[in-house]
Amino acid sequence: MLDIRQIAQDPERFRAALARRGPAVEALDAVIALDVERRQLIVRADTLRHEKSEAEKAMRTADKSSEAFAGFRDRMRQIGEEIRGVADRQRDVDAAMNDGLMRIPNIPDDAVPDGRSSDDNVVLRTWGEKPVFDFEPKEHWAIGEALGLLDFERAAKITGARFTVYKGLLARLERALASFMLDLHTQQHGYTEVLPPFLVNHDSMRGTGQFPKFEEDAFHVDDGLVLVPTAEVPVTNLHRDEILEEVPVRYTAFTPCFRREAGGYGRDTRGLIRQHQFQKVELVQFVAPEDSDAAHEALTGHAEAVLQALGLHYRVVDLCVGDLGANAARTFDLEVWLPGQNTYREISSCSNFRDFQARRARIRHRPADTRKPQLVHTLNGSGLAVGRTVVAVLENGQQADGTVLIPPALRPYLGGLERIA
Numbered sequence: 448m449l450d451i452r453q454i455a456q457d458p459e460r461f462r463a464a465l466a467r468r469g470p471a472v473e474a475l476d477a478v479i480a481l482d483v484e485r486r487q488l489i490v491r492a493d494t495l496r497h498e499k500s501e502a503e504k505a506m507r508t509a510d511k512s513s514e515a516f517a518g519f520r521d522r523m524r525q526i527g528e529e530i531r532g533v534a535d536r537q538r539d540v541d542a543a544m545n546d547g548l549m550r551i552p553n554i555p556d557d558a559v560p561d562g563r564s565s566d567d568n569v570v571l572r573t574w575g576e577k578p579v580f581d582f583e584p585k586e587h588w589a590i591g592e593a594l595g596l597l598d599f600e601r602a603a604k605i606t607g608a609r610f611t612v613y614k615g616l617l618a619r620l621e622r623a624l625a626s627f628m629l630d631l632h633t634q635q636h637g638y639t640e641v642l643p644p645f646l647v648n649h650d651s652m653r654g655t656g657q658f659p660k661f662e663e664d665a666f667h668v669d670d671g672l673v674l675v676p677t678a679e680v681p682v683t684n685l686h687r688d689e690i691l692e693e694v695p696v697r698y699t700a701f702t703p704c705f706r707r708e709a710g711g712y713g714r715d716t717r718g719l720i721r722q723h724q725f726q727k728v729e730l731v732q733f734v735a736p737e738d739s740d741a742a743h744e745a746l747t748g749h750a751e752a753v754l755q756a757l758g759l760h761y762r763v764v765d766l767c768v769g770d771l772g773a774n775a776a777r778t779f780d781l782e783v784w785l786p787g788q789n790t791y792r793e794i795s796s797c798s799n800f801r802d803f804q805a806r807r808a809r810i811r812h813r814p815a816d817t818r819k820p821q822l823v824h825t826l827n828g829s830g831l832a833v834g835r836t837v838v839a840v841l842e843n844g845q846q847a848d849g850t851v852l853i854p855p856a857l858r859p860y861l862g863g864l865e866r867i868a
Contacts, residue, residue: 451544461554489537499530502526555771561767569764590841595614596614598614610723620857621834623857623860624836627756628701632699632749636749638699641682642701650684652673665707676706677702682729683808687808692813694733694812726833728830732826735812743826761783763779778799781793785838785843810822811823851867852866
């Protein structure tokens with residue numbers, strides 16, 4: 448959430464920044480108008496309270512049987528009604544302004560490239576080489592079904608479209624990948640592993656910016672709870688309404704994720720790319736504001752390390768403003784090469800939110816040189832999306848005989864197994 452005080456001090460800076468996102472400027476102008484009215488109501492309330500105080504003083508010196516006393520008394524009653532009316536309106540304005548602020552996206556960093564779609568994203572670097580095959584590579588769903596390890600038909604019978612059942616070695620591969628990623632991040636990158644709840648309340652969804660903007664994408668259950676769309680939500684909210692004595696704080700978590708993909712119908716209808724349920728290893732950092740740019744680069748490198756250890760060719764792209772998520776100030780996507788689909792696919796989004804989430808969730812830290820707490824900067828990224836990593840392993844490791852070579856780094860997690868057959 449943006450700071451209304453900063454907006455009021457320099458509205459043109461915020462208008463210019465949000466204009467890069469498009470229609471968000473209209474929402475900003477509506478909030479600015481509400482803030483102006485709020486300030487006017489505060490002044491009016493102060494004026495009325497002063498008038499009431501003056502009337503009370505006059506009443507104390509007036510003859511109680513006089514017309515003047517009756518006039519002061521009537522005026523006090525009138526002022527009291529006006530104060531209540533102003534207070535009621537101020538509550539309505541505050542609520543509308545807060546709701547408006549909750550719906551305005553973050554301002555993009557100046558370094559974010561201009562552009563309207565993913566076609567305008569900027570490739571920052573690549574790693575590795577595309578694999579070369581002496582046969583026509585297959586898509587992952589064809590590989591998995593041929594090996595009897597992916598079952599979309601029975602998943603649809605059990606639940607519905609965009610769910611799947613992993614079987615045998617593929618289920619084991621998913622589990623191995625998650626363990627490998629968690630070990631890498633905890634043992635080499637200094638993250639603390641947590642296992643959070645998979646159900647969260649609405650305050651948690653608001654704290655990270657999923658609500659109110661993306662409520663239609665969430666799976667709602669009884670008792671006002673929501674299935675987590677990503678571990679970012681419960682892990683970031685671990686420190687909601689807290690003051691951290693020391694930063695940085697780094698967490699990693701492996702959880703299932705649940706998304707309706709309300710805006711994704713008709714896209715990626717086959718395979719594991721866009722499922723309603725998938726699993727992911729998440730990286731979350733809380734850092735001092737002056738350290739967030741370096742932390743963003745480091746977190747992206749931690750996600751890259753997984754792909755490098757698995758020997759998977761990928762590229763890092765700087766998302767343009769038109770492709771940037773609503774809550775992020777800047778995002779680097781890792782896109783892994785999938786030879787069966789002959790394209791790159793996002794496997795991790797590493798984002799710097801600045802203080803946008805921290806202001807919503809009221810997460811602060813106490814700098815060593817001052818006793819006054821200040822908002823932290825939050826960052827997160829997939830380290831990695833496990834299902835999409837399964838896709839990458841299947842498509843990049845496929846062999847002419849239908850088997851799949853397992854990356855050497857994973858073999859210790861699979862009892863030394865070298866290939867899926």
